[in-house]
Amino acid sequence: MKIGFLGAGEMGGAIIKGLLNYGSYRSADILASVHTEKSARDLSSRFNITACTDNARVIAQADVLIIAVKPAVVPEVLREIARVLTAPKLVLSVALGSATAMLEKALPGFPVVRVMPNTPIALGKGMSLLARGKYVTDEQMQTARNIFGCAGRVEELPEDLFDAATAVSGSGPAFIYYVIAALSKGGQDLGLPEKTANLLAAQMTAGAAEMALLSGQSPAALQKSVTTPGGCTAAGVAVLEETRADQLFEKVVQATVNKAREFAK
Secondary structure (H helix, E strand, O other), rough: OOOEOOOOOOHHHHHHHHHHOOOOHHHHHEEEOOOOOOHHHHHHHOOOOOOOOHHHHHHEEEEEEEEEHHHHHHHHHHHHHHHHHOOOOOEOOOOEEEEHHHHHHHOOOOOOEEOOOOOOHOOOOOOEEEEEOOOOOHHHHHHHHHHHHHHHEEOOHHHHHHHHHHHHHHOOHHHHHHHHHHHHHHHHHHHOOOHHHHHHHHHHHHHHHHHHHHHOOHHHHHHHHHHOOHHHHHHHHHHHOOOOOOHHHHHHHHHHHHHHHHHHO
């Protein structure tokens, strides 16, 4: 199966890296079209894949298409797909705000799946959300799950929950990096070397996340298990509670959802 990327910037490159390093895909299985010749050369050199500036070539040769361009470019790419193809192919869109109804209107009869991965997919630790269009068969949905699941976890959701889930998962890494940086800064202010503080905060986050995934306990239960009443951790948690950090993150998620809905319009 040949997978064709229409656009391969930050997210597209992360997906390609994940497929090659953690899936059963070879460089020969992946094609990509990008905006400039320089980007095509860089992409080809980085991953040893076929990269070009000709969307039509990728559209014609690939078995599955992944739209990974900026939102403003999506309509143009959809028109090109409709112009080149005489028979439908499976189309997966990771472009922000690309609702399945919009994709299906531009590509009548095409099986389309809206996908929101996140950048940890490059390390095999991705979280990808899938929303199927009305023409997608179970077999085609499994193909989408196989592609994104080889480099992380996948979850199929009703599309009306997509914006909320995207705010937590797709944008979430940026919020966690902010927390890691803040914890590191706190350690540095008390004398830790920057490199050491960054390592401690990042490795702690990775371990805590793995515990949350594998322990079967809720985040609240895990927090309680490491918080001894009257102890050091309890003193820090008290500050989080006094400053209502939970409400702050609720506002962060809501702001992200609001912006996603703007893009959809």
